[in-house]
Amino acid sequence: MKVKQSTSEQVTFLELAKTNVRNYSMFLMLALIFIVFSVLTGGVNFTSRNITNLFIQNSYILILAVGMVLVIIIGNIDLSVGSLCAFTGAISAMIYNTGLGMVPTLILSVLIGLGIGMFQGFWIAYLKIPAFIVTLGGMLLFRGLTYIITNVSPISLRDNEFRRISSGSISLEALHIGGLHYSALLVGAVLIVLYLVLSFWSRNDKIKNNFEVLPFRYFVMKLVFTVGLIALLFYKFADYRGIPTVAVVLAVVIALFVFITKSTILGRYIYAVGGNAKSAKLSGINSERVIFTVHTIMGGLSALAGLVFTAYMNSALPQAGQLFELDAIASCFIGGASASGGVGTIIGAITGGLVMGVINNGMSLMNIGADWQYVVKASVLLLAVLYDTTTRRRSGLV
Amino acid sequence: MSEYILEVEHVIKDFPGVRALDDVSFRVKKGEVHCLCGENGAGKSTLVGVISGVYSSSEFEGKVIIHGEQRFFKSVKDSERIGLAIIHQELALSPYLSIFENIFLGHMETRFGVINWDKLIMASRPYLKRVGLNENPETIVSKMGVGKQQLVEIARALSKKADILILDEPTSSLNDDESERLLELILELKKEGLTCIMISHKLNEVLKIADSITVLRDGKSIHTYDTHAQEVDESMLIKGMVGRDMTQRFPPKESTVGETVFEVNNWSVYHPEYHTIKVVNQASFFVRKGEIVAFCGPMGAGRTELMMSIFGKSYGHRSEGELLIHGKAVHLSSPYEAIKMGLGYVSEDRKDLGLVLIQDIKTNITNSSLKKLSKLGVMNSYAQIKAAQEYCESLNIKTPNINQIVRNLSGGNQQKVVLSRCLLASPEIFIVDEPTRGIDVGAKYEIYCILNDLAKAGKSIIMVSSELPEAIGMAERIYVMNEGKIKGVLEHSEATQEAIMHMALVAEGKN
Numbered sequence: 081m082k083v084k085q086s087t088s089e090q091v092t093f094l095e096l097a098k099t100n101v102r103n104y105s106m107f108l109m110l111a112l113i114f115i116v117f118s119v120l121t122g123g124v125n126f127t128s129r130n131i132t133n134l135f136i137q138n139s140y141i142l143i144l145a146v147g148m149v150l151v152i153i154i155g156n157i158d159l160s161v162g163s164l165c166a167f168t169g170a171i172s173a174m175i176y177n178t179g180l181g182m183v184p185t186l187i188l189s190v191l192i193g194l195g196i197g198m199f200q201g202f203w204i205a206y207l208k209i210p211a212f213i214v215t216l217g218g219m220l221l222f223r224g225l226t227y228i229i230t231n232v233s234p235i236s237l238r239d240n241e242f243r244r245i246s247s248g249s250i251s252l253e254a255l256h257i258g259g260l261h262y263s264a265l266l267v268g269a270v271l272i273v274l275y276l277v278l279s280f281w282s283r284n285d286k287i288k289n290n291f292e293v294l295p296f297r298y299f300v301m302k303l304v305f306t307v308g309l310i311a312l313l314f315y316k317f318a319d320y321r322g323i324p325t326v327a328v329v330l331a332v333v334i335a336l337f338v339f340i341t342k343s344t345i346l347g348r349y350i351y352a353v354g355g356n357a358k359s360a361k362l363s364g365i366n367s368e369r370v371i372f373t374v375h376t377i378m379g380g381l382s383a384l385a386g387l388v389f390t391a392y393m394n395s396a397l398p399q400a401g402q403l404f405e406l407d408a409i410a411s412c413f414i415g416g417a418s419a420s421g422g423v424g425t426i427i428g429a430i431t432g433g434l435v436m437g438v439i440n441n442g443m444s445l446m447n448i449g450a451d452w453q454y455v456v457k458a459s460v461l462l463l464a465v466l467y468d469t470t471t472r473r474r475s476g477l478v
Numbered sequence: 479m480s481e482y483i484l485e486v487e488h489v490i491k492d493f494p495g496v497r498a499l500d501d502v503s504f505r506v507k508k509g510e511v512h513c514l515c516g517e518n519g520a521g522k523s524t525l526v527g528v529i530s531g532v533y534s535s536s537e538f539e540g541k542v543i544i545h546g547e548q549r550f551f552k553s554v555k556d557s558e559r560i561g562l563a564i565i566h567q568e569l570a571l572s573p574y575l576s577i578f579e580n581i582f583l584g585h586m587e588t589r590f591g592v593i594n595w596d597k598l599i600m601a602s603r604p605y606l607k608r609v610g611l612n613e614n615p616e617t618i619v620s621k622m623g624v625g626k627q628q629l630v631e632i633a634r635a636l637s638k639k640a641d642i643l644i645l646d647e648p649t650s651s652l653n654d655d656e657s658e659r660l661l662e663l664i665l666e667l668k669k670e671g672l673t674c675i676m677i678s679h680k681l682n683e684v685l686k687i688a689d690s691i692t693v694l695r696d697g698k699s700i701h702t703y704d705t706h707a708q709e710v711d712e713s714m715l716i717k718g719m720v721g722r723d724m725t726q727r728f729p730p731k732e733s734t735v736g737e738t739v740f741e742v743n744n745w746s747v748y749h750p751e752y753h754t755i756k757v758v759n760q761a762s763f764f765v766r767k768g769e770i771v772a773f774c775g776p777m778g779a780g781r782t783e784l785m786m787s788i789f790g791k792s793y794g795h796r797s798e799g800e801l802l803i804h805g806k807a808v809h810l811s812s813p814y815e816a817i818k819m820g821l822g823y824v825s826e827d828r829k830d831l832g833l834v835l836i837q838d839i840k841t842n843i844t845n846s847s848l849k850k851l852s853k854l855g856v857m858n859s860y861a862q863i864k865a866a867q868e869y870c871e872s873l874n875i876k877t878p879n880i881n882q883i884v885r886n887l888s889g890g891n892q893q894k895v896v897l898s899r900c901l902l903a904s905p906e907i908f909i910v911d912e913p914t915r916g917i918d919v920g921a922k923y924e925i926y927c928i929l930n931d932l933a934k935a936g937k938s939i940i941m942v943s944s945e946l947p948e949a950i951g952m953a954e955r956i957y958v959m960n961e962g963k964i965k966g967v968l969e970h971s972e973a974t975q976e977a978i979m980h981m982a983l984v985a986e987g988k989n
Binding site for chain 2: 289291343344345346347348349351352355356358359360361362363364365366422423
């Protein structure tokens, strides 16, 4: 059997691009859509203010997408997250209005979300009711409960402190000089240094253990590109109000779950169960517990998203979170997750979520109504998945 | 028109990274039984895919000529239209439909879109008679054994007026008796003028029915034998398949048997759906250190059910009985606990139960041993890669690298991946269920060597096998099962195929 491999130092840029175009196609799509809207809106979507807004307006969907992609990887679906956002959002507002501080409110709300996730996870994993049905029930149940506890009227918050979670930003006034928030630049610089150190450290480690690495010049190219992006993003933050609090929340969530999926046993179990539950079980993996855990995580993240949305609206709305589940699910599929389970990444889901966010945002800036936004989003969803499945098939992956 | 009904000329088919077929040519005469032999990964299944339109004509190079005309199939539908029918290794029946519905599925005769069921039932009878299936056409197919389901598949092919029948490993999941009947049926159909192409690993079957035999190796067609023009024997075929002489089918044993390690007493397993039916009834057996014991018996004897139930209650509604490891009673309520207590299980159904097909070799091998390869729940990726590479080398898994998706590996190599996964968890007691099913001669020998080495290293091995020569050649003792009961045990010295069959069937007569 002949084997074609291209691992030598002599590999050309074109070859490298060809083999990796699939892995990076989502990012390319995101960049392309962003640039198209930049042109169409005359650069408005590239302003510092709009970039910050993009994060704030999409944060709750992105948080949900992180949990949803785990659920989709194990081959399930969660339709209840929208209602759960409304329910936990209302509860968090009620807890906060009792006079408790922001941190205890956050912890309590997430705990309640985890509890609800456990409840649904128990039905799905141990009572073996299909997730579609359990969460369809949850969707109705928690919408109903939200209406009951709120009396179908909004709950306003006792002060503006809550709001800071979504629209607040982190900045030291002392470093706010000449319209630039230098604290944001500082954080950006620290991140860049950290990123560089980690990249070199892991590369050296790989070389030491005789593993394959990218040729050095492409490694540098990749670094320059990533550093450029980080620098640009933090410059935009510095230029407006500093680092948005919600970006920090999001970054922590993303980093945590990228780590879990890539480097922990739990992550490997999630992919194994999603790829073939029966074989995973015979391999000694407690499939039920993995499914239970994933739905519990989804509950916790729904609560966090509910909290952020309440903060964004500055009040808990009984009809909050409608169709959030569908946005989150669409994000995952645009980001390359497979409906049959076993395939998907956190970064993919986030990119998918951003694709939808950028489209929403761009079309709003162009004063195009929600009607057409739906049409465009639907087309993007279908085309993205079509592209993904055809390239996957061609490369013999599925 | 020539005397050849099917001609394949210089076919080349590439998959990403692998050339599956490399200049393959062969010809099949009208009305003959033509067998394709070759090791796993030799390209037999790919070749069938090329002939039948699974791969469209633009996806490979070379010519496929059927009925004297070059064909450009876009899909399997096109090949069906000109009379080609394939019966795959994995049966393609709709399990909850009846026999006659399955026979006419996809080509039901209708009047303005309305089906006349009675007419269809009537129409199905001649086909059932032709294949010798004595069942009510309204029987649901999943209620029947695999052997009968296979006959339904053939009846279905006949009902489509096929004149070329391709059978991919048709006897791989049949017992000896059923295989025998199937082979006779193929000869019967040949008399009626049907052309059959059969892929098989079982050389005795091939020699029994083939008019001509084409041997494939590493994607190349090595030689076509005409069994009427010359005397062909197994060793000739094996030589062609592996490219070397196979003097011994089983490696010599070097292990010494020690004390009893694992004991099962009065083990009963209840059916997962019909809770009162015992699938396994009061089974008792033991296995000693360094020993290989085999479990033989016809299909449905309850061997797999017994093993899966022992392995952490992976089968059945519930089970009762006693398990002793080193003389101590243990309760294994999940595969996780079973693995922790030193059991390993290699399933007979590697695609469905053994592997995660969409994951790569490395991931599959390490899936059972993540705790060993991690610290505080965080994976050590280097340790994983090293472990996977070690097993790839020691078990001779043929792959460009450990990042290959296991779906693209051949059956023998997939089986080695499952074995690796099991071995990495370092079990003391190793249950292998049909370890060589659907695997070619060369890979079989390698698997036998692996099992022998394990026994030599002091592991205890329980092997479920439907191939009697394999059980006789490998095992110190052979337990014979039938109808959920252990009918008896034979020592290596007294084990013959006749003795095993006798034990299984004569005891059966008493019931």
